[in-house]
Amino acid sequence: MKIPGLILVEATKFPDDRGFFAETYKRSDFAANGIPEDFVQDNLAHSTMGTLRGLHYQIEPKPQGKLVSVLSGDVYDVAVDIRKDSPTFGQWYGILLSHSNHQMLYIPPGFAHGYCVISDEATFAYKVTHEYAAELERGFLWNDPAVSIDWPVTNPKLSARDTQMPLLSEAENNFHYKSSVP
Numbered sequence: 001m002k003i004p005g006l007i008l009v010e011a012t013k014f015p016d017d018r019g020f021f022a023e024t025y026k027r028s029d030f031a032a033n034g035i036p037e038d039f040v041q042d043n044l045a046h047s048t049m050g051t052l053r054g055l056h057y058q059i060e061p062k063p064q065g066k067l068v069s070v071l072s073g074d075v076y077d078v079a080v081d082i083r084k085d086s087p088t089f090g091q092w093y094g095i096l097l098s099h100s101n102h103q104m105l106y107i108p109p110g111f112a113h114g115y116c117v118i119s120d121e122a123t124f125a126y127k128v129t130h131e132y133a134a135e136l137e138r139g140f141l142w143n144d145p146a147v148s149i150d151w152p153v154t155n156p157k158l159s160a161r162d163t164q165m166p167l168l169s170e171a172e173n174n175f176h177y178k179s180s181v182p
Contacts, residue, residue, distance in 0.1 A: 003081050003088045007034060007106040008095070009067070022102060024069065025127070035106050037065050039127035044071075047117045047124070052156035054114015055080060055165070056139040060174045062130035063109030073122025074098040075115045076152050082168065083110040086177035090168060092149050110175040112168075114142055116153050140171040 001008060009030075011022040023029075030036070045053065055078070058064040068077060080092045097103055097115075107113050115124065142151070142158070144167050165171070 001093065003079070003091055003093050005081075005108045005110065006079055006093055009033075009035075009104040009106060011102045011104065013102060024102075024104065025067070035067070037067075037129045039067065039129055041128045041131050043126050043128065043132075045124045047122055048157070049117050049120050050153055050155075050157050052114065052116040052142055052151065052153060052158055052162070054078065054139065054162065055112040055142055055144075056114065056137060057082065057109075057112045057173075057175075058130065058133060058136045059138055059172065060136075062133050062136055063175070064132075065109050065129040066107045066113055066126050067104055068097065068107065068113070068115075068124065068126040069102075069104040070097045070099055071123040071125050072099045073117060073119035075117050075119075075122050075124060077105055077115040078113070078149055078151075079105065079107045080112040080114075080147055080149070080168070081110070082112050082171075082173050083175045083177040084173065086110075089177075090147055092147055094149065110177075112140060116151055116156055118152055138172050139165045140168040141165045144168050 081088045
């Protein structure tokens with residue numbers, strides 16, 4: 001992974017003539033592979049083509065690490081390093097997550113997260129390491145020119161809130177590189 005802290009997870013599938021079975025989360029396996037987090041809340045979002053959600057994060061004292069996946073459809077998923085003093089501050093990583101590739105992305109605290117739907121519809125699932133706290137939620141503009149994410153959409157469907165986000169350089173952020181990722 002080009003940005004330290006991000007981890008791509010591949011679920012092992014066990015196919016048969018009925019379909020397949022896959023273990024998508026097993027705490028002991030995740031801990032053995034560098035993700036020792038206790039996930040405390042599961043979230044589900046269903047969106048239509050062209051919807052872009054993000055870029056969001058939750059600040060200290062309850063920062064959220066996320067394990068994201070797609071149950072149906074296809075999304076382009078993005079994580080942006082916002083850890084102050086990080087050698088990769090402001091850099092982003094994007095990946096196609098879909099119902100067919102069964103990949104998941106672990107995004108630790110200190111990263112902003114967003115995604116856009118590139119199929120007719122998509123159902124997006126994610127686990128988080130702290131419960132949602134509205135007073136701690138922050139974000140920055142999805143099209144911040146300083147970050148320059150190569151989104152696969154040019155005129156996305158956005159929430160009113162996401163259209164009013166500040167630039168990354170103006171966004172509140174209390175993450176520091178050394179304390180965010182071991």
